[in-house]
Amino acid sequence: MDRSVEYDVAQRRVAERDRRRTLFYIWLAILVVLILVSVASSLTFACIGPLAIPVGLVAAIQGIRVYYDSPRRVFSKDRIAEELTWLYGEDWANTTSTEEYTFAEDRIRKRRMGRWMFVIHLVLFLPVNGLILYIMSRVMPYYQPGAIWLYAVPTLIWAAFLAWHARQAFPTAETLARRERQAGEAVELELEALGAEKQKRGEKPKRSTRLVLSDDGELVEVPEQEAGSQQSNG
Numbered sequence: 001m002d003r004s005v006e007y008d009v010a011q012r013r014v015a016e017r018d019r020r021r022t023l024f025y026i027w028l029a030i031l032v033v034l035i036l037v038s039v040a041s042s043l044t045f046a047c048i049g050p051l052a053i054p055v056g057l058v059a060a061i062q063g064i065r066v067y068y069d070s071p072r073r074v075f076s077k078d079r080i081a082e083e084l085t086w087l088y089g090e091d092w093a094n095t096t097s098t099e100e101y102t103f104a105e106d107r108i109r110k111r112r113m114g115r116w117m118f119v120i121h122l123v124l125f126l127p128v129n130g131l132i133l134y135i136m137s138r139v140m141p142y143y144q145p146g147a148i149w150l151y152a153v154p155t156l157i158w159a160a161f162l163a164w165h166a167r168q169a170f171p172t173a174e175t176l177a178r179r180e181r182q183a184g185e186a187v188e189l190e191l192e193a194l195g196a197e198k199q200k201r202g203e204k205p206k207r208s209t210r211l212v213l214s215d216d217g218e219l220v221e222v223p224e225q226e227a228g229s230q231q232s233n234g
Contacts, residue, residue: 017069024062031055057120064116068109075108083108086177087184103187107180111169118169125162129155 031052038049067073083104084092092100136151171179 017066020062020069021066024059024066027055027059027062031059057124060120061117064113068113073109075105079108080104083180086180087187107183115169118165121162121165125158129158 034048034052034055038044038052080101081092084096084100087104087107088096088100132151132155136148167175
């Protein structure tokens with residue numbers, strides 16, 4: 001990857017981190033406002049207090065994303081090498097570049113975030129279903145026996161989804177290796193399809209470019225050869 005492309009990727013990543021950090025601060029501010037308003041009186045707590053739960057969950061999710069998106073979150077070399085081996089095979093050192101390395105880091109980062117998403121899911125599942133069971137125990141004596149399924153079926157569906165989420169967040173070593181190999185193969189197939197589509201449209205391959213300073217002090221993108229001649233002339 002040439003310097004200009006790396007610079008463009010870095011700019012997009014910084015912008016995305018800033019956007020997520022701003023969202024986190026917004027949701028955190030909303031949560032603080034809801035808490036302050038709800039503790040004003042028992043009436044406002046009963047009306048507004050419950051809104052703090054979903055807002056708090058969203059703020060926690062945004063906070064986790066900001067934490068793992070930080071460039072200071074450095075992964076171990078062994079973890080990166082393992083991920084690259086799954087994605088691109090044993091010969092990854094001779095076939096990968098900065099782009100593939102960044103993709104491998106993103107895959108590791110998303111798995112860590114996925115584990116936290118499961119924890120939040122579990123924290124939401126337990127009290128909600130505890131409340132459902134409490135309501136069932138209080139009201140079921142006044143209803144027909146078959147009415148229990150009105151509560152049981154949604155709970156069972158949610159429990160099945162929670163179990164699936166647990167398998168996705170904490171896969172076995174064999175399952176994880178197979179999943180990552182499939183992800184690498186999917187990317188390669190997509191790249192081949194994009195290359196074939198470009199050839200079909202008759203597009204020429206992009207020339208290598210660099211960012212240089214123009215006479216008025218602005219950064220401009222020029223072909224690599226022209227950039228070298230400009231530097232030699234200077």
